[in-house]
Amino acid sequence: MEIRSLENTTTEELLSVFNTSFSDYIVPFHLSLEQLELKITADKIDKHLSVGVFESGKPVAFMLHAEKEEGGKRIVYNAGTGVIKEFRGQGLVRKMYEQIIPVFQDRKVDVMTLEVIEGNDPAIRAYENLGFKIVRKLLCFNGIINHKEKHPEILIKEIEPFQWEVIRSFWDIEPSWQSSIPVLDGILQDCTLLGAFKDDQLVGYAIYNPAVRKIYQIAVDKNYRNQGIGTQLFRAIGEMTDGQAISVNNVDDTSENTAAFLGNTIGLKNWVSQFEMKRELE
Known part of the structure; x- marks a missing residue:
């Protein structure tokens, strides 16, 4: 098992692990290739700042990140994190953060931010254990x-x-x-x-x-x-x-x-x- 940047991962490969990871999510959803491409553009996702877990060369977990500067701060946004069901329970989210946070620190990132669905208690606890704090509730x-x-x-x-x-x-x-x-x-x-x-x-x-x-x-x-x-x-x-x-x-x-x-x-x-x-x- 290898953890590395997604810079050389094709959008097609990313689509496969994305849809498989979210197929049994608290709010299941499925993207087409065009929809994922639109998301990458709209959210300003940077594959160089994104990370994945690979097994036998295939991605089994991912973490997509985007970056912006606003209000005098450099902010990184987690635009999506997923782990294929068979590979859950191995602490892969923590391991991906351990891999990418030094990169953020080198880039002088001030704040990391993300959104998690209300009711997804395991994910909320996992992010809290990683030092994240809830700052507000957002309605869709x-x-x-x-x-x-x-x-x-x-x-x-x-x-x-x-x-x-x-x-x-x-x-x-x-x-x-x-x-x-x-x-x-x-x-x-x-x-x-x-x-x-x-x-x-x-x-x-x-x-x-x-x-x-x-x-x-x-x-x-x-x-x-x-x-x-x-x-x-x-x-x-x-x-x-x-x-x-x-x-x-x-x-x-x-x-x-x-x-x-x-x-x-x-x-x-x-x-x-x-x-x-x-x-x-x-």
């Missing part, structure tokens, strides 16, 4: 958007890439990895950027990826809330989806108004929740 929503009446005084239209400083003032919470500014900057060309205007002023926006039907960010100016602006943004996205389900992932559960809005007004379902965990590196 999906479903078909309830179409609402159109408000003619609110204009929704596509906009050009904006200055992040302008729309950050709309935020109540910091987005998680997949919806953070450094990550989105790399995929904005694949997204539809919608602006909500009232009296010619930008009062809300949404970033929507039609290829995966995912809303990465949506926010309304604090001075214009409860005026139907968020509803109109979802209405516009709903028209684009042709009745297909969309997802809004990793909503901070401290934003109770957002969760209630997505569930009660828009008609989405909180189908799963995750914990965001972090570990500081010295």
Whole structure:
């Protein structure tokens, strides 16, 4: 058994171990090659910073990592960890971290972060034993958007890439990895950027990826809330989806108004929740 970087592992090999590892997961799922390629691009996964366990030359466990700099810190994100059933119980997650953490330290990484599904107690305990701590709970929503009446005084239209400083003032919470500014900057060309205007002023926006039907960010100016602006943004996205389900992932559960809005007004379902965990590196 050998532990090494995934830099020379093909995406096809990675797909095989990925799908086998997650086939009996707490929330089983299966990716196509195209979906995995999209994930690698969207999450900014770097195979040089990712690691796997190999048996007879074939991967039987993996840990995918991405890196960004934000707020003066270098952050590494665990974008997925899996171990094939037959190789569990051998401490492979710990061994992969033992292999890769010195690499992170050489790169002056400040923080490691990951997400783990609520209810996956063995994984949570394993990460806690590795020094990770739960920092917040994130809610994941999906479903078909309830179409609402159109408000003619609110204009929704596509906009050009904006200055992040302008729309950050709309935020109540910091987005998680997949919806953070450094990550989105790399995929904005694949997204539809919608602006909500009232009296010619930008009062809300949404970033929507039609290829995966995912809303990465949506926010309304604090001075214009409860005026139907968020509803109109979802209405516009709903028209684009042709009745297909969309997802809004990793909503901070401290934003109770957002969760209630997505569930009660828009008609989405909180189908799963995750914990965001972090570990500081010295």
